[in-house]
Amino acid sequence: MISNATAYIVSQLESELKTLPGRSNEIVQHLLELGYISLQKTNAIRESDIALAKEKFLDDVLTSDLFENTYIEKLLLTGHDFLMSTLLRQLTDIDEGMTIEKLPLTGEVSLKTRLIHYRLDIFGLWPLDIAVAFSSLSLLNLKEIAGYAGCNELEALNLIADIEKFTTHLLKNHEEEKFILVFKSPKVSEKTRNNLDRRHPFKRQLIEDFGDKTDYFRYLSKNILVNNPNNVDVNFLQKEALDPFKKFVLRLIQVHQWKDGFYSGLLDSDMGEVTLKSMLDAIEFYNNSENRNIKIHRVLTYVHQGYFIFNGLFFLQEYMVENDQLTAKDGEQKVLDNILSQLVVSDEQGKTDFSSNMNKLKNEIYSEAEQKPSERKGFLQRIYFGVKGLIKKAFRFARKIFSWIKDKVMKMWGFLKTLFRTFFDNLAMGIRAFVDGINFLFGRKFIESSLGNEMIVSKFSIDGDSVSITSGQISKILETHLQTIDYNIKSMKFTLAVAGGILKLLMEMVSILTWPLLMFNIIKIYKNISASYLDFKAEVI
Amino acid sequence: MSKIDEILQKIENGVKDLTTLKIQTVMGKLEIDSNKQIDFVTGQEIDGIISKIDLIDGDITTQITEKFYQKYPELVQFHQSREAKGHEIIEGNIMALGTIVSTLKEMF
Numbered sequence: 001m002i003s004n005a006t007a008y009i010v011s012q013l014e015s016e017l018k019t020l021p022g023r024s025n026e027i028v029q030h031l032l033e034l035g036y037i038s039l040q041k042t043n044a045i046r047e048s049d050i051a052l053a054k055e056k057f058l059d060d061v062l063t064s065d066l067f068e069n070t071y072i073e074k075l076l077l078t079g080h081d082f083l084m085s086t087l088l089r090q091l092t093d094i095d096e097g098m099t100i101e102k103l104p105l106t107g108e109v110s111l112k113t114r115l116i117h118y119r120l121d122i123f124g125l126w127p128l129d130i131a132v133a134f135s136s137l138s139l140l141n142l143k144e145i146a147g148y149a150g151c152n153e154l155e156a157l158n159l160i161a162d163i164e165k166f167t168t169h170l171l172k173n174h175e176e177e178k179f180i181l182v183f184k185s186p187k188v189s190e191k192t193r194n195n196l197d198r199r200h201p202f203k204r205q206l207i208e209d210f211g212d213k214t215d216y217f218r219y220l221s222k223n224i225l226v227n228n229p230n231n232v233d234v235n236f237l238q239k240e241a242l243d244p245f246k247k248f249v250l251r252l253i254q255v256h257q258w259k260d261g262f263y264s265g266l267l268d269s270d271m272g273e274v275t276l277k278s279m280l281d282a283i284e285f286y287n288n289s290e291n292r293n294i295k296i297h298r299v300l301t302y303v304h305q306g307y308f309i310f311n312g313l314f315f316l317q318e319y320m321v322e323n324d325q326l327t328a329k330d331g332e333q334k335v336l337d338n339i340l341s342q343l344v345v346s347d348e349q350g351k352t353d354f355s356s357n358m359n360k361l362k363n364e365i366y367s368e369a370e371q372k373p374s375e376r377k378g379f380l381q382r383i384y385f386g387v388k389g390l391i392k393k394a395f396r397f398a399r400k401i402f403s404w405i406k407d408k409v410m411k412m413w414g415f416l417k418t419l420f421r422t423f424f425d426n427l428a429m430g431i432r433a434f435v436d437g438i439n440f441l442f443g444r445k446f447i448e449s450s451l452g453n454e455m456i457v458s459k460f461s462i463d464g465d466s467v468s469i470t471s472g473q474i475s476k477i478l479e480t481h482l483q484t485i486d487y488n489i490k491s492m493k494f495t496l497a498v499a500g501g502i503l504k505l506l507m508e509m510v511s512i513l514t515w516p517l518l519m520f521n522i523i524k525i526y527k528n529i530s531a532s533y534l535d536f537k538a539e540v541i
Numbered sequence: 542m543s544k545i546d547e548i549l550q551k552i553e554n555g556v557k558d559l560t561t562l563k564i565q566t567v568m569g570k571l572e573i574d575s576n577k578q579i580d581f582v583t584g585q586e587i588d589g590i591i592s593k594i595d596l597i598d599g600d601i602t603t604q605i606t607e608k609f610y611q612k613y614p615e616l617v618q619f620h621q622s623r624e625a626k627g628h629e630i631i632e633g634n635i636m637a638l639g640t641i642v643s644t645l646k647e648m649f
Contacts, residue, residue: 455571465623466565468581469616478619 010438010506013431019362020428021369021421023085029373029382030088031057033121034114035130042375051480054084060111061087066098077533078494080487082429091115094122094259095388097161103142103154104134116142119160124251124269148245149173163255164389168321170249171313177216179313180206181250182240183271186306192273193306198297199225202309205298209314224303232304241307249312256320257282259384260393261418266379271308276300279310281414282319288411289397294318331391335398336423340520342402354406355516361405361413365421387422394419427519430498430526437499440492447488449481456481460488494533501525565591566620568609590617592624 028050031037036053037045061067067087075083090098091111097119104113113134120126125141139153146156149166150173159166171179203225212218223233240246247269254275257263262285263278283294299311343354374381394401401419404412439445445460455470456477465485505521567589570582581587588609593602601624610617 457571466563466567467620467623468571469566469568470571478615482619482622 010435014435017428017431017435019366020424020431021366022428023081023425025369025372026383026385027054027081027084027088029380030085030092030385032373032380033092033118033130033382034088034111035117036114038129038131039375039378039380042373042380045372057084057088057111060114064111066091066100066111066115074533076487076490078530079433079491080484082491089385092118093386093388094119094161094163094255094384095386097158099158099161100154103139103157106135106139107133109133113138116157119157120145122255122267123160123248124267144244145248148248163252163259164321167252167256167316170252171316171321174245175214176210176313177214178245179249179311179316180216180220181246181310181312182237182243182303183250183308183310184237184241184306185271185273185276185308188273188276188306192276193302196276196296196300196302196308198295198301199303200227201295201297202301202311206311220309224309225301229304234305234307237303237305237307249316250310253279253310253312253315253320256316259386260320260390261384261414264383266376266381268377268379276308279315282315284411285415286319288409289400331395332387335391335394335401335419336520336523338398339402339405340517342399343516343520346402346406350406351514351516353408354402355514357405357408358516358519360408361416361420362424365417365424368417369421383421384418385421387419390415390419423523426523426526430502430522433495433498433526434502434522437492437495438503440496441499445488447481447484449477449484451477458485494529497529497533498526501529562594563591564594564620564623565589566616566623567591568613568616588613590620592620594624 028037028045031050031053032039032042034057036057037049041049061072062069072083072087075086098115100112100115104110104116109131114130116134116138117126117128117130117132120138120141121130123145125144128137142153142156145160146153149156149159149169151159159169203221206217206225207221210217212221219236223231224236226232250271251267251269254263254267254269254271257275257278258265258267260282262282263275265272265274265278279300280296283296283299286292287294299315300308302308343351346354368383401416403409404416436445440460447458447460449456453470454477457468458481459466459468502522502525505518505525567581567587569585569587572580572582574580588606590603590605590609592604594600595602603624605617
């Protein structure tokens, strides 16, 4: 039915699918983040915990007022996994997160209360289980953020779901000196301390930036950034390091760093070696991407007795806030188009290098996606899966991304991994839909459900369904199996539309296709067909 | 005829041929064959139920083994639930094939 060349590509795509990151660990991470699986279970999660958590989550989604039913139905058309991961990503999004219209009542336990506790947890303000009822503590901690932001609790809750907007809001509403941050990092090595002891240039820069505008800056110059460390006013540093607002801003910076892929440690407010390194990496990254030469002392210096001073104002304004009003969707399209256009005109060596390094990038992303979420010191080791904010930043240097990959620029590699995680995720979804559709057309589509030694296998083809069962003791999995069949049947139309699009591409381009070109086109087809199926306001992530 | 036309033609023929829907629920020991496909172990007695639904006149023919009927009522019920959805399934399949045809045509 299909040409040999196309059949070959189909089998290649099937193999390729096995090397692309899946969404199962991501789904588990989000279920942990929203308290559907207890944090204590993280390092020993059983399949039954996951199944129960998914079921409870979907029940909560259907009874909450956070999503329209029509939206859920449309998502279901594109597959059950897609439904789950899209809803979970939307809920855990802190780039352009969901707006909550009304605070819950005390005692309420719902998806909304979990979402509130999740957001507080991200900012280090939730010490309890995410799943507990909304309480006076929930309100108190929202009040703390509202106090910093100068707004009411509901506004604060919605502001922290858009971290960039929230940061801009804080920068506008607080004096500059509130962003000159002091923190104690006693475990940082002597070597790092010496390396980061930039008191003199830091002081000169501070005078250049702020002069003696306020008593605060004058005091820093005279009593903190002094020649003899023994004359440093340590009491002042101690007091500053305990300032609740400044501690909160430091946490905000850690969250920014995590979100942008510079920081892969725990979200624990601990400004240790890993967090410091992430700050230095960010400076180096932006220096390289924008041909600038920002020195470390512009941002950071070690002072004395484990204390550091950090110019959070410069850091946030320069690196964490994107003023361009470009939407993430436009940004992604432009980044992809830019890479594609450079790929097409690149010479053979360039194409080969790009293809090989893209493969390395994919393998590293795959290895990370295969790692199950873990718990350390009572914190969840997690990855941020949203890329909206990052894509807006990426657009600034879209033209450079092609050569960063082609030349495997190591300084940019961490950023590229974060940026391309979604890219490969979309590729996997596109190929999966394609393979699924082709298998259905050729009567090779199977759905398997198993429990212990018992198994049900359903085989589908256009003129009938057949079910094969290992024994009569399978009543426990019958219901789940039926549900899986229904999910698959509902998404078949979408699957075949994607399959049709990719088949058409293969037919037209079979003689000139290179793997990267095919990959980029599959993503474009998948995203375009998704967009036409999911014709609603919320963006597909 | 171009390859894409061939595919469209075969899909359209497939849709026209969809006059009978076969649904079968069968039980036995399974194994994975050399092509990594799951299939029944050969030489064993297989119990089950097969329904054929004629989509033109609506006739449904069902064959069932006695043991299956007597011993596994919940599986008979499972089969019946698929049978009851027979028209829905075939309608869905025709629509799905229609989708691939229109996607291919639109993208030409």
